[in-house]
Amino acid sequence: MSEAMFEVTLLVNGVPRSATVPARRLLSDFLRHDLELTGTHVGCEHGVCGACTVLVDGRPIRSCLQFAVTVDGAEVTTVEGCTRPDGELGHVQQAFRDCHGLQCGFCTPGFVTTITAYLEENPTPTQEQAREAIAGNLCRCTGYQNIVASVLRAAELRAEETQR
Amino acid sequence: MTTAAFGEPIARLEDPRLLTGQGRFLDDIGHQALAAAFVRSPHAHARIVDIDVSAAVDVEGLVAVYTHEDLDGRVGEPLPLLIPHAALTHGRTAYALAKDEVNHVGEPIVMVVATDRYVAEDVCDRIVVTYDFLPPVVGIEAARSAELLVHDDVPGNVSAHLVQSRGDVEAALAGAPHVLELDLDIERSASTPLEGKGVHARWDADDASLRVYTSTQASTSVRAALAARLELPLDRVEVIAPDVGGGFGVKIVHPWPEEVVVPWAAIRLGREVKWTEDRREHFVGATHERGQLQHVEVGFDDDGRLLGLDVTVWHDNGAYTPYGIIVPIVTTTQLLGPYKPEAYRAEFFSLYTNTVTVTPYRGAGRPQGCFAMERTMDAVAAYLGLDRTVVRERNFIRPDEMPYDHGLIFQDGRPLIYDSGDYPATLEKLKKLVGWDEFEAFRAEARAAGRRVGIGIACYVEGTGVGPYEGGWVKVETDGTVVAATGLTTQGQGHKTAFAQVVASELGVPVERVQVTTGDTRRFGYAVGTFASRAAVMSGNALASAARKVRDKALRIAGEALEADPRDLEIVDGVVRVVGSPPSAPGSSIPLATVAVLANPLRYAFDREAERATQFGGPVDYSKPPVAEGDSPGLEDTGYYSPPRSTFANGMHAAIVETDPDTAEITILRYCVVHDCGRLINPRIVEGQIHGGVAQGVGGALYERMVYDDAGQLLNASFMDFLMPYATEVPVVETDHLETPSPLNPLGIKGAGEAGVIPGSAVLASAISDAEGFAITRMPISPSDLFSLRLAQESR
Ligand code: FES
Ligand code: FES
Numbered sequence: 001m002s003e004a005m006f007e008v009t010l011l012v013n014g015v016p017r018s019a020t021v022p023a024r025r026l027l028s029d030f031l032r033h034d035l036e037l038t039g040t041h042v043g044c045e046h047g048v049c050g051a052c053t054v055l056v057d058g059r060p061i062r063s064c065l066q067f068a069v070t071v072d073g074a075e076v077t078t079v080e081g082c083t084r085p086d087g088e089l090g091h092v093q094q095a096f097r098d099c100h101g102l103q104c105g106f107c108t109p110g111f112v113t114t115i116t117a118y119l120e121e122n123p124t125p126t127q128e129q130a131r132e133a134i135a136g137n138l139c140r141c142t143g144y145q146n147i148v149a150s151v152l153r154a155a156e157l158r159a160e161e162t163q164r
Numbered sequence: 165m166t167t168a169a170f171g172e173p174i175a176r177l178e179d180p181r182l183l184t185g186q187g188r189f190l191d192d193i194g195h196q197a198l199a200a201a202f203v204r205s206p207h208a209h210a211r212i213v214d215i216d217v218s219a220a221v222d223v224e225g226l227v228a229v230y231t232h233e234d235l236d237g238r239v240g241e242p243l244p245l246l247i248p249h250a251a252l253t254h255g256r257t258a259y260a261l262a263k264d265e266v267n268h269v270g271e272p273i274v275m276v277v278a279t280d281r282y283v284a285e286d287v288c289d290r291i292v293v294t295y296d297f298l299p300p301v302v303g304i305e306a307a308r309s310a311e312l313l314v315h316d317d318v319p320g321n322v323s324a325h326l327v328q329s330r331g332d333v334e335a336a337l338a339g340a341p342h343v344l345e346l347d348l349d350i351e352r353s354a355s356t357p358l359e360g361k362g363v364h365a366r367w368d369a370d371d372a373s374l375r376v377y378t379s380t381q382a383s384t385s386v387r388a389a390l391a392a393r394l395e396l397p398l399d400r401v402e403v404i405a406p407d408v409g410g411g412f413g414v415k416i417v418h419p420w421p422e423e424v425v426v427p428w429a430a431i432r433l434g435r436e437v438k439w440t441e442d443r444r445e446h447f448v449g450a451t452h453e454r455g456q457l458q459h460v461e462v463g464f465d466d467d468g469r470l471l472g473l474d475v476t477v478w479h480d481n482g483a484y485t486p487y488g489i490i491v492p493i494v495t496t497t498q499l500l501g502p503y504k505p506e507a508y509r510a511e512f513f514s515l516y517t518n519t520v521t522v523t524p525y526r527g528a529g530r531p532q533g534c535f536a537m538e539r540t541m542d543a544v545a546a547y548l549g550l551d552r553t554v555v556r557e558r559n560f561i562r563p564d565e566m567p568y569d570h571g572l573i574f575q576d577g578r579p580l581i582y583d584s585g586d587y588p589a590t591l592e593k594l595k596k597l598v599g600w601d602e603f604e605a606f607r608a609e610a611r612a613a614g615r616r617v618g619i620g621i622a623c624y625v626e627g628t629g630v631g632p633y634e635g636g637w638v639k640v641e642t643d644g645t646v647v648a649a650t651g652l653t654t655q656g657q658g659h660k661t662a663f664a665q666v667v668a669s670e671l672g673v674p675v676e677r678v679q680v681t682t683g684d685t686r687r688f689g690y691a692v693g694t695f696a697s698r699a700a701v702m703s704g705n706a707l708a709s710a711a712r713k714v715r716d717k718a719l720r721i722a723g724e725a726l727e728a729d730p731r732d733l734e735i736v737d738g739v740v741r742v743v744g745s746p747p748s749a750p751g752s753s754i755p756l757a758t759v760a761v762l763a764n765p766l767r768y769a770f771d772r773e774a775e776r777a778t779q780f781g782g783p784v785d786y787s788k789p790p791v792a793e794g795d796s797p798g799l800e801d802t803g804y805y806s807p808p809r810s811t812f813a814n815g816m817h818a819a820i821v822e823t824d825p826d827t828a829e830i831t832i833l834r835y836c837v838v839h840d841c842g843r844l845i846n847p848r849i850v851e852g853q854i855h856g857g858v859a860q861g862v863g864g865a866l867y868e869r870m871v872y873d874d875a876g877q878l879l880n881a882s883f884m885d886f887l888m889p890y891a892t893e894v895p896v897v898e899t900d901h902l903e904t905p906s907p908l909n910p911l912g913i914k915g916a917g918e919a920g921v922i923p924g925s926a927v928l929a930s931a932i933s934d935a936e937g938f939a940i941t942r943m944p945i946s947p948s949d950l951f952s953l954r955l956a957q958e959s960r
Contacts, residue, residue: 002224022282024282025282032191032192033195033280036195037185038185038187038188038189038191038192039184039185039186039187040185041189041358041359041409042191043358043359043409043443043883044443044882044883045442045443046443046882046883046884048882048883048884049358049883051358078185079183079184079185080184080185080186082184083184089180089183089184093180093183093184096179096183097175097176097179097180097183098175100175100176100848100849100851100852102179102182102183102656103410103656103657103658103852103856104357104358104359104407104408104409104410104655104656105178105179105182105183105187105407105409105656106187106189106357106358106359106409106410106656107358107409108182108183109185112183131891131892132892134891135890135891135892136890137890137891138358138883138888138890139358140356140357140358140410140412140856140859140860140888141358141410141656141852141856142852142855142856142859143852143855143856143857143858143859143894143897143920144855144859144890144891144894145855145894145896145897146852146855147891148891
């Protein structure tokens, strides 16, 4: 007995990408193993850690809780797509570097995408809001203090960018 | 422009890759590999009666199914016991795939290899294992009572029993004006890195060689283990730790069952095979730590000076002892912290239970030791009505007593001798940082507002940088790039940056020029591993030594080229020049890149650097060989660092907590850290280590516990139920530090990796006790635990 296969096409970081996969292929596995975009990480596969967060049509979702077939045709942004157009670090990425917001870097892609989406909604968070913004993602290395600082720094950098 | 190197809080060199999704973690490698999955025991203690694979064989995509019967040669033997000890009289290790019996839920029994992980798991679901159930031993009390045994041939469930002492404790206790007894209890937690384990293996039949990627803290040692188990020559096996998503101790254990059978299957099948651990597997198939019961008897005088301290520890080592008894040894030796009781005796029993095996988790037994000692200090202070900091201060080893010999044997088998540290100064700093002397005013204010607050303190000393050695290799390439390698591995500590800072400083080059490789046996074959806060001390000093040798050689060659005395030369910003000469004064300088070219008398020149070097090619002495005897081509060298013994870092934490009078909710209002880890290579990285450690300490104190039921089922084997702290649970950490350089190594550094986590349970127990007015003796503590304790206190 072989599984039914489906062609799934996504606009990933602005580029149309497709692959033929079974219905049960998780979006996280689709991105990582079918499209070989391994920036999106998997820390739990039950929707709790947030490492697999990607933006689907601009909204952060946990790619380990979605089947690839259910988002066929969507626009997806992964951490690879959070750079500036010239390939340099985007504002959230740069903020993490400035503030030592990462250690092992495994959780980081999920934070970068989450914060990117958050700042679109709330470009000028307070310290407290910055902490709330990342309260759904797990990090085992940093103790979060520098990630909170990264959120605030990213907001600054983003403001500078949009003023330009 | 030279980027300042050693001691500067520079941004990390590894970050751009990791931030843009270009990291290569284990599961990012080998997209074409076959996938392995495991059938694991759902029972805590059982005999395997039958394994029936008949329903599985026609699953499309299945490649192979293996059980213990298939494991040939040494692969079928019990896994190695890494650190034997004379006291470990009954060490036991598992088989790579269970043979006849399983001893904890999660033990691997069958390996399935298939075209992808989905299919491999389908196959696992169809394999039927029949068991004969055996009653499980769960919890330390059950193990200690020994009514049931984990291993039939281990009487009393005792794997090891060890007593260490200094002085006559019995006499000291008998003669002490005051004696107190404490019973303490710490539960299990685990390293729980965000990336689980994983192995990828590729057999090259043409080359008869094996390449293994594994998410490990000890690639050189995995290599040696694999060569031995797979019966391959060592030089036909290469092991690489790719980017590793956190370790915290769990990944120092090796070889894991999966680390043996995945490469074994890759060779057998002639195909790439990969296994990536999922979260549930990590909870039940990796390792845990911390679980101990402790009994303390302490005798002291009217001033609170400790005369005798007698500690007994019952340590839960889980189902097997692959990593020996390091954890209880560390507990019972590091328990002493900054104090010097006149007589000390520590005894431990390491006990088997039918639960996941116990191996070091960041702190490695120190948090438990610190808990015992600091609860004792608080008890003494409370008994005598003295300030808790005063009692501690009176028991401190003074700076002028360094080096201080405890008369015990440490985890490395060497004498427990503290090299340096200034404990009174550390305490002063901490009191100032947290506002210790002003706290009573704050308490009164809070009380008036109907709030309940408390302050706690805990001190620790941490043996870091244990031997035996690490090595480093440094090479200047002909384009001026400096490549360096060390064998130990990296799991987020920023080694590529910190080690680049060390090399850049020694060599006199910009830090961005230095590219460091860690944990790749192709680049450096001799290493021990990353654990016990040893990487910076060991590889830092080894790389410094290698860089100094390269520097000497560069000066010698440049001296010949410039016709100058090497002693008059310096290297600044990647250029060798006569000391003090202005940049680019003709004939007084030569780029390091050019020196690298001159260091290698090549027959063919391919690049511009080689052409440039020809201008320095002075008259040739044809009576001598091009490469002098004892010399070697190239501007590179290797250095090792092997310490006489560990170097001891120290620190003190203070916390202010608020406990809700009604709901017993516990909130940390402030968390202050003062630490001393000698000279800092990169203060920003050290600070990050402290933050992360504190978060794990807070997790272990207030949230994390492995909950086993009587049948040995781990009830909370997921991130939904095991409460790892989110940002909302971790306090802001306020830090200050001292720098007491270690006299034991040239760079004067001490380890910092574990510091943050050690006093977590101790300091929060101290603060909660202070808020509540009764002593907390069990950690972790949840609001409902605290609520029950309050009820029990009231009914007293
Ligand atoms: S992997 Fe998706 S939330 Fe953890
Ligand atoms: S940086 Fe390692 S888990 Fe967050």
